[in-house]
Amino acid sequence: MPKSIKKEINRENLLNQGVTMLMGQGYHGTGLQEILDAVNIPKGSFYNYFGSKENFGAEVIQHYIDPFITQLAAHLQQSETDALSAIQLYFTELIAELEKNQFKGGCLLGNLMGEIGDTSEVCQKSLQSAVNRYRKLLQSGLAKAQQQGTVRLDKSAEDMADLLLNSWQGALLRMKIEKSSAPVKQCCNQLLGEFFRA
């Protein structure tokens, strides 16, 4: 196998494992060796690939959010369902996934914003970018729903997207300590089911 291919595979494996472990144990709670052992990659290679744990963290953040954006965008492009239903379905799927994980982990972005969002400049930048990409997509979905007449027009799509994401993050935190999906379900019902409706 060519070396350049193996390098990409190694990087990918490290990022995947990084997502899992940073989400489960946090940034400072996860040692590099733990990650390296899990995917059987030498520490020297890691530093060839990423340079530092902090840079690695910043890449993990982007690697984490990509699939969520892809999935939400896919739902929004389904032409047979309206945008509000698409968003609701998307969050329903998220909740199912959280239940599958027995409410452990939650959201990597939320966890890292709280833990290192104000101490690591590199990760802070990455978090800004990740959150904003997600935010803008959700905002566009809500705007579409407004055009379709399912969502109220007297609030801006941006404000509603912000409120939804903020509440979602807070609900995820409470989910973690209560070991229950009640907070996240309540959050979706309150906003998508009532407050945002036209």
Next chain:
Amino acid sequence: MPKSIKKEINRENLLNQGVTMLMGQGYHGTGLQEILDAVNIPKGSFYNYFGSKENFGAEVIQHYIDPFITQLAAHLQQSETDALSAIQLYFTELIAELEKNQFKGGCLLGNLMGEIGDTSEVCQKSLQSAVNRYRKLLQSGLAKAQQQGTVRLDKSAEDMADLLLNSWQGALLRMKIEKSSAPVKQCCNQLLGEFFRA
């Protein structure tokens, strides 16, 4: 100075310093020695007082939330102002404090829920208790505002308290990475200024 007094002073100093440092650097990001050096207390004494870092963390959580509860309760008991105004004033003061700290730290409860809320059972219990004490107080304030006719009656005080706290936590996270009070101000305006109003 009697030993039992010194012990209480030491404990208090450790808890105060613990609040500051755990909020600023996180649980795993803060070493015991750092805390001990800051207040000049030997490590042996620490272990006499608290038994473990984890138990210490659980106590720090309660020590952190107490003043917030006291302050909010005090505002709510001011008989000359209505409950909704009291809550709004309280949050305005919180925002002023966050700005004073240049948006660093945020909320210890939120940060620790994300970092160790699902990995440390002892701290999880403490977080549950702290959040619930706070939640119930805010709920009672909103119920009072409902009776006074300033807050809508078609949503339960409990649901609104949950929504407010969730959004607040999420807004604090975004405040940290954006280094701006805009998210928390927006959060308060949206809910206390619009959505909750009768």
Next chain:
DNA sequence: TGTATAAATACGACCGGTCGTTTTTAAATT
């Protein structure tokens, strides 16, 4: 009340182990 004894607490050096990073050596590619 003064004194010996017991119990509790204070203390800081020290434990094995892990941290993230750097340096050095080996291997592969050009």
Next chain:
DNA sequence: AATTTAAAAACGACCGGTCGTATTTATACA
């Protein structure tokens, strides 16, 4: 043969926690 990349080994700082001992406080006996 020259250059780049992989991987192993080494690095000192630091981690949470424990240890035996020293000091203080409480109890019992005289």
